[in-house]
Amino acid sequence: MNVEDIIKTEKEIPLKSRTLIHFLLVNNTITEALSTALKPYGVSLQQFNVLRILRGQNEKPASLATLNERMVTKMSNTTRLVDKLLLKGYVERKVCPSNRRKVEIRITKEGLLILEKMDISMSEAEDDVLQNLSDQEMEQLNILFNKFE
Template sequence: MNVEDILKTDKEIPLKSRTLIHFLLVNNRVNEALNTALKPHGVSLQQFNVLRILRGQNEKPASLATLNERMVTKMSNTTRLVDKLLLKEYVERRVCPSNRRKVEIRITKEGLSILKKMDISMSEAEDRLLQNLSDQEMEQLNVLFNKFE
């Protein structure tokens, strides 16, 4: 992916700007591929993330604060995401019996079932996105990514 070719410019873009533009272009390509993989399942990338977090709870409930804290993409509308998953019956929401101010969210059997199918689609998308990188190159990228604050 050559930034100058994509932007259709003959001028060489300064290194820092080219690097950040590259990040944006790669981010767009990754989001597009992952959203395309999830589209047949009727779930957004953020909803998929919520379902994965809930599955990782191992049947323990999560609060909205827990979901917000663990989301890959931080957002303020986690309630809306959960509401959409409730309508699909992928999650259930209950008021905590011991603390009526706390809401507990769990993944349902239906949610676990559809998540298994989404995992396959996502794995295939990851394979396509990363097919030109060796394991060593991915390790190098992760080392570099860890330098960001």
Template sequence: MNVEQIIKTEKKIPLERRTIIHFMLVNNKINESISKALKPFDVSLQQFNVLRILRGQNEKPANLSTLNERMVTKMSNTTRLVDKLILKGFVDRIICPSNRRKVEISITTEGRNILKKIDSAMIKAEKSILENISKKELEQLNTLLNKF
């Protein structure tokens, strides 16, 4: 990926700025690929993230704070995401009878089933995104990214 060609400039971009622009372009490409993989399931990337967090709870419900803490993309509208997933039948919201302020979210059987279908689409998308990078290069890249 040639940054200068993509942003259509003939000027030499300083290395630090070029690196940041490169990250942004790669991020956009990854988001586009993942969104395209999720589109047939009518699930956004953030909704997918919530479903995976809930599946990882191993049958234990999570509260909104837990979901927000574990989200890859931090956002303040977790409640809205959960509401949309409830409408789709993928999650349930349970209000604690002893403390009505305590709300717990759990994944439904339908939510688990859609995640199984999404998982195979995501594996294909991930392989496609990373097809030009060897396992050794991925390990190196992750080592470098850990420095952030």
């Protein structure tokens, strides 16, 4: 992926700018591939992320704060994401009996079943996106990504 070719410029882009543009272009490619994989299920990447977090709770409820904390993409509209999943029957929401101000969210059996199907589509999309990278190259990339902490 040559940044200069993609953005159709003949002048060389400075290294720092080119690097950041590369990040943005790669992010767009990945987001598009993953969103396309989820499209048949009518679920966004963020909704998929919520379902995965809830599955990881192993039947224990999660609060909105827990979901927000564990989301890959931090956002303020977690309530809206949960509402959409609730309408699809993928999650259930109840008021906590011991603290009525706290809302407990769990994944439903239907949510678990559809998530298994989504996992297959997402795995295929991951394979497609990463097909040109060896395991060693992915390890190197992850080492470099860790430098952003």
